[in-house]
Amino acid sequence: MLRLSGLYRYPLKSAKGEALERASLDGLGLSGDRRWMVVDSQSGRFLTQRLLPQMTQLLARWQGSEQLLLAAPGMPDLQVALPDEDADLRGVTIWRDSLRVPDAGEAAADWLSRFLGRACRLVQVPEARARQVDTAYAEVGERVAFADGFPLLLIGQASLDDLAQRVGRPLQMQRFRPNLVVEGAAPYAEDGWKRIRIGSLELRVVKGCSRCIMTTLDPQTGARSADREPLATLQGYRERDGEVYFGQNLIACGTGELALGQLVEVLE
Template sequence: MLKLSALYRFPLKSGIAEPLQQAHVDAIGLAGDRRWMVVDAASGRFQSQRALPKMSQIAAHWNASGGLTLQAPGRPNLDVALPGADSELRGVTVWSDSMRVPDAGDEAAAWLSELLGKPFRLVQVPLERARQVDTGYAEAGEKVGFADGFPLLLIGQASLDDLSTRVGRPLEMLRFRPNLVIEGSAPYAEDSWKRIRIGDLEFRVVKGCSRCILTTLDPRTGERSADREPLTTLKTYRERDGDVFFGQNLINQGEGELQVGMPVEVLE
């Protein structure tokens, strides 16, 4: 039987994962997932572990104010309030998409800039400012926050197990930063799924996830694999049209609750 074996939320884009036992799914994915983002102070361009491996050491947790508590080794914790309706809007870019979203203030900017070594700002995306998902894969009105392109990412546990065998050592699931992990399927079975149901929620499986150098970073230390694994092995059997695919992007159909252990049904 297929079941949901793990749930992960990433409050800060490219920050540390937050393992969950249950989560609410809202209009743009897991509630709170990738709703905060670090951007270059001058250009507004989003930042990630691809260029800043030290971001792998930033934890962001919800605090009592509805904002975040930022944590990193050697730095004092910082509580960041949820920006209000009158907060300054900052122009930012996520890949080719431009948005105007609330800035989280100078104190958060100073904390991040000192940690990361150049001027950065922290921004937050409210639901009403989420961006349109690529209409080549989505309906008009289907939105995403600061995730790369889609609201949710799913990986089968068997797919990771197969990849680990091929690489020759155990690999951490968090190298691939999924929201949902499914247990009980054959390796790469998710490649053929078009619609699934978890609990009472339905999801469309819309596009394979193309992978990059970020998968070669140890999620605990931020250190890059000297042998460029697992990307090197993935290229030998998961490359198509110049991209390497592992995992599937999803769009949720409606809102509801997810809980680890829920059965998963393949509808199509």
């Protein structure tokens, strides 16, 4: 029997994740997931742990639906109001996508610039300004916020357990930043799924998730593993066409509610 055993969201792209017991899904994935992003103040290009591992220490939490709390070691907490979706628009780039989204203001920019040690801005994406998901895998009109490419990421607990055994030490699921964790399936069973149902919500499994150097960062300390694990082990048995895959990207067929313990049914 398959069950939903983990549910995570990441309010600020590349900052600390948040474990949830239940969550709603809107047109961009989990409500509140990756709706905020840090960008270079000059170029508008997105910034992540790949370049700034200290972002592992950055905490962002929704306070209701109109305000974000920022916290980090050595910094005073900062409350950031949700910006007007049509005011102070800033051009930003995430991978090959360029868009204009609201800037969160000077206080947030100053706070983040001091903590990260470089000039940056905080931006937020309203649903109406979100990106189209790659139409090689999605229908026109299916959108994503500031996640790398897809609204949802799923990993099987047994897949992580198998990887940890191969590496020879425990691995935190948070290294791989999934939204959904499923227990009860065989290792890498999710690779063969095309459609699943969790509770009453149907989801399409559209593409494997290619992994990068971020997986070598300890999500608690930001320290990079000297042996490049677990990426080095993954390259030995999960590499295809020059990419290393772990986990599956999903698109929800509509909106709904998810909760830990819900049954997961493989439809196709």
